[in-house]
Amino acid sequence: xxxxxxxxxxxxxxxxxxxxxxxxxxxSRDQARPVAEIRDALARALKVMRAAVDRGMTGDLHSAxxxxxxxxxxxxxxxxxxxxxxxFRDVLARALAVQEVNAAMGVIVAAxxxxxxxxLPAVLTGLAKARSISDEQVIxxxxxxxxxxxxxxxxxxxxxxxxxxxxxxxxxxGMAAGAATEMLGGSPAQVGHAxxxxxxxxxxxVCDPLGGLVELPCVFRNATGSAIxxxxxxxxxxxxxxxIPADEVIDVMGEIGREMDVRYRETAGGxxxxxxxxxxxxxxxxxxxxxxxx
Amino acid sequence: MVSLLDIIGPVMVGPSSSHxxxxxxxxxxxxxxxxxxxxxxxxxxxxxxxxxxxxxxxxKALAAGLMGFRPDDERIRSALEIAEREGLNYRFEKTxxxxxxxxxxxxxxxxxxxxxxxxxxxSLGAGRVFVTEIDGYPVxxxxxxxTIVLLAEDVKxxxxxxxxxxxxxxxxxxTLRLSRKERGGxxxxxxxxxxxxxESVRDAIRSLSxxxxxxxLDKVSA
Numbered sequence: 070x071x072x073x074x075x076x077x078x079x080x081x082x083x084x085x086x087x088x089x090x091x092x093x094x095x096x097s098r099d100q101a102r103p104v105a106e107i108r109d110a111l112a113r114a115l116k117v118m119r120a121a122v123d124r125g126m127t128g129d130l131h132s133a134x135x136x137x138x139x140x141x142x143x144x145x146x147x148x149x150x151x152x153x154x155x156x157f158r159d160v161l162a163r164a165l166a167v168q169e170v171n172a173a174m175g176v177i178v179a180a181x182x183x184x185x186x187x188x189l190p191a192v193l194t195g196l197a198k199a200r201s202i203s204d205e206q207v208i209x210x211x212x213x214x215x216x217x218x219x220x221x222x223x224x225x226x227x228x229x230x231x232x233x234x235x236x237x238x239x240x241x242x243g244m245a246a247g248a249a250t251e252m253l254g255g256s257p258a259q260v261g262h263a264x265x266x267x268x269x270x271x272x273x274x275v276c277d278p279l280g281g282l283v284e285l286p287c288v289f290r291n292a293t294g295s296a297i298x299x300x301x302x303x304x305x306x307x308x309x310x311x312x313i314p315a316d317e318v319i320d321v322m323g324e325i326g327r328e329m330d331v332r333y334r335e336t337a338g339g340x341x342x343x344x345x346x347x348x349x350x351x352x353x354x355x356x357x358x359x360x361x362x363x
Numbered sequence: 364m365v366s367l368l369d370i371i372g373p374v375m376v377g378p379s380s381s382h383x384x385x386x387x388x389x390x391x392x393x394x395x396x397x398x399x400x401x402x403x404x405x406x407x408x409x410x411x412x413x414x415x416x417x418x419x420x421x422x423k424a425l426a427a428g429l430m431g432f433r434p435d436d437e438r439i440r441s442a443l444e445i446a447e448r449e450g451l452n453y454r455f456e457k458t459x460x461x462x463x464x465x466x467x468x469x470x471x472x473x474x475x476x477x478x479x480x481x482x483x484x485x486s487l488g489a490g491r492v493f494v495t496e497i498d499g500y501p502v503x504x505x506x507x508x509x510t511i512v513l514l515a516e517d518v519k520x521x522x523x524x525x526x527x528x529x530x531x532x533x534x535x536x537x538t539l540r541l542s543r544k545e546r547g548g549x550x551x552x553x554x555x556x557x558x559x560x561x562e563s564v565r566d567a568i569r570s571l572s573x574x575x576x577x578x579x580l581d582k583v584s585a
Contacts, residue, residue, distance in 0.1 A: 070364065070366065070367065093367075096366065096367040099364055099366065100366055107367065110368050111368075111371060113374065114371050114372060114374060117374045117435075132378070133420075171377030172377060172378050173377070173378075174378060174383075174420055174439065174440050176375065176376055176377075176435055176437060177374075177375065178372060178374050178375075179373055179375055179380040179384065179489060180370065180371050180372070181370050181371075181489055182380045182488065182489050183375065183378055183379050183380040183384070184378075184379065186377075189371075211371050212367060212371075214370075214371065215367035215368070215370040215371045216367065218370035218371070219366075219367065219370055222365050222369075222489075227370075227489055228381070228487075228488035229488075230381070230411070230467075230488060244370075280415065280418060281414060281415030281418065282378070282415060282418040282419065283377070283379050283382075283419065335411075336411070337415070354418075355417070355418065
């Protein structure tokens with residue numbers, strides 16, 4: 070797989086292909102598997118993503134600790150805000166839904182990780198619905214997202230313990246932004262700008278979950294990560310360019326991750342986890358988890 | 364090499380790719396050492412596995428893996444009750460194994476019938492796992508290939524014999540690592556192969572008089 074988005078963009082342009090198709094062909098060569106088989110695996114992933122969105126929207130799920138749950142349904146059915154009825158609000162609801170399923174030990178697709186699993190399904194299925202895009206195109210977009218994630222894995226990290234939340238929901242936002250830009254007709258170069266625009270917005274984002282649990286703020290970071298992806302998509306498709314190439318933005322994300330104090334890398338030693346309320350809630354909830362036998 | 368399906372995947376029961384899916388895969392690998400669900404297991408959780416494992420269902424996921432459930436199996440949620448119902452005795456302890464070990468690590472002591480083995484493994488993130496030790500021998504197993512592990516007396520020509528058995532089964536060796544604790548002592552072999560070896564490979568290796576034991580570790584990644 071590619072370790073540079075610039076070379077993927079160059080190859081896609083030279084071969085007049087989308088980055089998604091290029092990703093499928095490259096994976097086929099790397100793994101000695103037919104493209105159809107890879108598409109089938111991605112189709113299964115898409116099915117699981119949609120099921121998680123639907124399950125999470127029902128609003129009756131709660132995590133073992135009781136810290137999160139029921140918020141996707143509020144966006145779906147609660148009072149209208151300025152963005153009521155827009156794809157924006159629908160995407161936020163979908164991101165919360167998937168993460169609420171994840172926190173309740175439901176089935177999700179780690180994309181790239183479980184903690185950042187809400188962004189990609191929310192953005193892709195939400196925009197596919199809004200623009201009546203076929204499943205075949207969404208599957209190609211998932212391949213495009215996979216290529217972007219592979220580049221981040223090679224150049225930086227996809228682990229909150231290594232690189233903070235910028236490596237999980239940040240990477241997910243970059244993947245979703247690039248993939249959806251292409252799905253909506255953007256060029257390979259526009260994919261690069263979308264990735265850079267999304268990833269630059271999450272630089273420095275710490276991983277600070279209460280009690281170390283993938284719940285708070287993870288669930289909400291997936292919604293705000295999706296919002297960042299949508300902003301990047303809108304700007305990239307409008308022809309806005311970001312002067313620092315995506316590869317360099319990803320490199321700097323890796324650098325910031327390596328410099329990040331261990332308190333901000335999934336250890337619950339800093340950030341929101343270490344606030345007075347964060348500590349109190351974590352203490353109370355861990356007692357509850359033990360009592361419920363989880 | 365990073366695969367698309369490692370990035371868009373695995374399909375898994377939440378909430379954590381490292382603490383839940385990775386833990387399940389480590390259980391699946393330890394299960395292979397005794398050729399089925401262990402009747403007894405002692406699971407020593409280290410680092411972040413010990414600190415936040417309960418909230419992430421790490422204990423359930425490890426038990427599920429030992430019983431052969433995959434990371435996307437919803438029975439993970441009730442794995443501890445299932446194990447109890449099946450009469451399987453799985454005990455969890457919190458400990459510090461060693462300072463240089465990855466923060467998400469576990470030592471699994473598994474017993475089934477006359478077989479008893481010890482495995483140390485880590486969960487590296489995004490569901491990827493790494494086995495660092497089997498029965499005290501240092502190994503490097505990632506579970507993304509079919510792997511054969513065996514303990515043999517240190518006899519000359521042993522590698523050639525094993526390689527010939529694999530070639531006869533049309534298995535291509537991807538990597539081979541050999542370690543021993545001392546000269547003339549037992550040799551520990553870890554062989555990653557491209558194709559799934561047949562049962563006859565295991566039988567053929569077992570029939571060699573100088574092989575103490577051998578097991579096939581399944582591919583546990585997507």
